[in-house]
Amino acid sequence: MGESETICPFPASLRKLDVFEEPSMKSMALLSNLTSLTTLRLSGCSNLTVDGFNPLIAANLIQLLVHGCNTLAADMLSEVASQRVKLLPAGYISRLEVLFTDDICGLLVAPICNLLAPALHTLEFMEDERMESLTEEQEKALQLLTSLQKLSFLYCVALQSLPQGLHRLSSLKELCVFDCQKIRSMPKEGLPVSLRKLLMNPRSTEIDEQIEKIKRTNPDLSVEE
Incomplete structure (x- = not known):
């Protein structure tokens, strides 16, 4: 040029x-x-x-x-x-307020998440084909997003697990996980009590059982496919 x-x-x-x-x-x-x-x-x-x-x-x-x-x-x-x-x-x-990206690894670093913390309420990761699981540092960075209300993982084909620290996202109201077929279970510590909507497809039998347990402690949670 x-x-x-x-x-x-x-x-x-x-x-x-x-x-x-x-x-x-x-x-x-x-x-x-x-x-x-x-x-x-x-x-x-x-x-x-x-x-x-x-x-x-x-x-x-x-x-x-x-x-x-x-x-x-x-x-x-x-x-x-x-x-x-x-x-x-x-x-x-x-x-x-709203960020869509296909680079989970690049985004989940402390300087960026600190920058975005005041206003970011919607974060969507789509078609990240490399990320398998979050490191401890990436987990910590995600938890800096204290205004986050909606988090989505869409077509992240390599992703094998959701963030283990999801339960610490105390503002999160909606979680969407679509066509991340390698995810076979929910985080061990469950989901934040603030969560009102979970959209997840496909879901394994194990995930369905874990969601039932989560719903017992969070009866306001709506679960959709």
Whole structure:
């Protein structure tokens, strides 16, 4: 793309941007003037890297979807976390409420989860084909998300277990686990008492039995397939 990479093709007042399957897009510098964005969706931009990313893009961001862009979501949020004192407005607090990504490993690190803790209420992991289980550090990072109300794992085909610390997510109201066929049991410590809705499909006999036990201690829990 050469020199055109430094040209910003979108108006600075833009509030929502969807970029879908655009392999020619290689630098986040193309979006560097978009500091009014509230919604950013980047999907299938396999050559796009964090190069040229302006952390101010995140200043007003409420919804972020990054899918099929390698480690871009984690790279962007790491940059925001590390540069917030230097480059973002004084007293900046992340306003991000909704995040969709296919990179469980990249996202569940303490600096990113600390950054997202104030406002993030919906976190969806979809089509992460690498993650098998969470490490202790990733478990601790997940527990930093104290505003989280909805957590989803969709088509995470390698995932063999749900986070063992789920019961500590005291704001969680909804858990969705869809087509993660290697998950054969629920976390040993169960689910948070705050949970009101569980959507899980498919479910093993063992999982069904464990859910029945959980429902006895949490009668308000609605279970769907």
